[in-house]
Amino acid sequence: MKPCEIAVIVPVYNAAAYLTACTDAIAAQKFDGFRCILVDDGSTDGSPALCDAIAAGDQRFVALHQPNSGVCAARTAGLRQGRALGARWFAFCDADDLYHPDLLDTLYAAVTNSGLPLACCRYDTFADTPPADAAAPENCRILRGPAHLDALLHDHAVDYGLWNKLYAADLLREDMLDNGLAYNEDLLANWRAFLAAPGCAFCDFAGYHYRQHADSASHRALPPQSIDDQRRAAAEIRATAPAALQESVNAFYYEKLVYLASMILRRANADAYRVQLYELQVAIRAGARDPQLGRNPQLPRSIRLSAFLTLHMPRLWRWACRTFLKDRQ
Known part of the structure; x- marks a missing residue:
């Protein structure tokens, strides 16, 4: 042996x-x-x-x-x-x-x-x-x-x-x-x-x-705690990133906020996440005009659009999320 x-x-x-x-x-x-x-x-x-x-x-x-x-x-x-x-x-x-x-x-x-x-x-x-x-x-x-x-x-x-x-x-x-x-x-x-x-x-x-199967981690619906945990992980990453990577990490952080909001909006029981969704919307709005966050040059256009819809056209965006984003529902 x-x-x-x-x-x-x-x-x-x-x-x-x-x-x-x-x-x-x-x-x-x-x-x-x-x-x-x-x-x-x-x-x-x-x-x-x-x-x-x-x-x-x-x-x-x-x-x-x-x-x-x-x-x-x-x-x-x-x-x-x-x-x-x-x-x-x-x-x-x-x-x-x-x-x-x-x-x-x-x-x-x-x-x-x-x-x-x-x-x-x-x-x-x-x-x-x-x-x-x-x-x-x-x-x-x-x-x-x-x-x-x-x-x-x-x-x-x-x-x-x-x-x-x-x-x-x-x-x-x-x-x-x-x-x-x-x-x-x-x-x-x-x-x-x-x-x-x-x-x-x-x-x-x-x-x-x-x-990938019905019980695999990537297919299970996530509870409200998952939103909090993912924000905690993103916040630590942002706080501990080296200076040379700050722009990239800030883009990652803002993208995570927008992604988590979409995860809530695609759920049939989105009301169970209303506290988390409100906090995410506040954070997304606060960063919308920030050159390090919402106007970060490394932020994909799709995330910029998603952030805009989250803030300004929430009913349309919720319909789109529930119609086209089928995973994690």
Whole structure:
């Protein structure tokens, strides 16, 4: 058994229908110096027994069980277990998703060759049939700071998720993963990690396959707390951004305000969010003429238009949101 070079952390909550496919893809990794830590977060389906069976059948897998505490606590428990196993690098995977067989090998080569503590790749999405695995690249692109921070906020290929990245063990802290948010917790964790890194190695291939289904996180309707959490994440990012990135971060912040307002307006029960919507409208109005916010040259035209409609044509904009923005309803 090789030493644990990479610890792969998989939070598991009622994922029995997808977990075997997920762990089979991890077991098939070309890079075999890994341990996979399955953290059962108080599941009530067959997941606990399945985690134990997978660990019993493959010594590279470890099963942990804890009372239901949320994905942040599960990832943090996995981080502690990975450190106990001597892991020098950490990767993450959601229990319903799939790894490309070259994911760990490619990201590990990228950090090794670049000397950077962070690497990432693109991801793709699927519903029923996983996409074909494209060939992994031999080289990577280096994003030096602050370009890697800008890419985290604006480049969908880099994305907010933890699961398409590889992190040096000394880059991650428990408070990064368990940061007090239930929504956008991955964005805030990544922002803090990226801030601590001098750059990121980007591997241009879809190394992570993100499964979309009715119960997946990207399709669940979000409660009012989600609006508050996302604003908190955006506010911290704005407050801690380096000066060289301030214009870009301000554009990100204002775009987030407008996006969150649209998320509320598309909901049939928008009245349940009236406090959050009022606060967002006040913030959007206050920033409308600000050259750092509503008139920021990096702000997309579509967001400028959305902000105008939010403030000046709210009934029309609500109809448009409910008619055309079907996700998260």
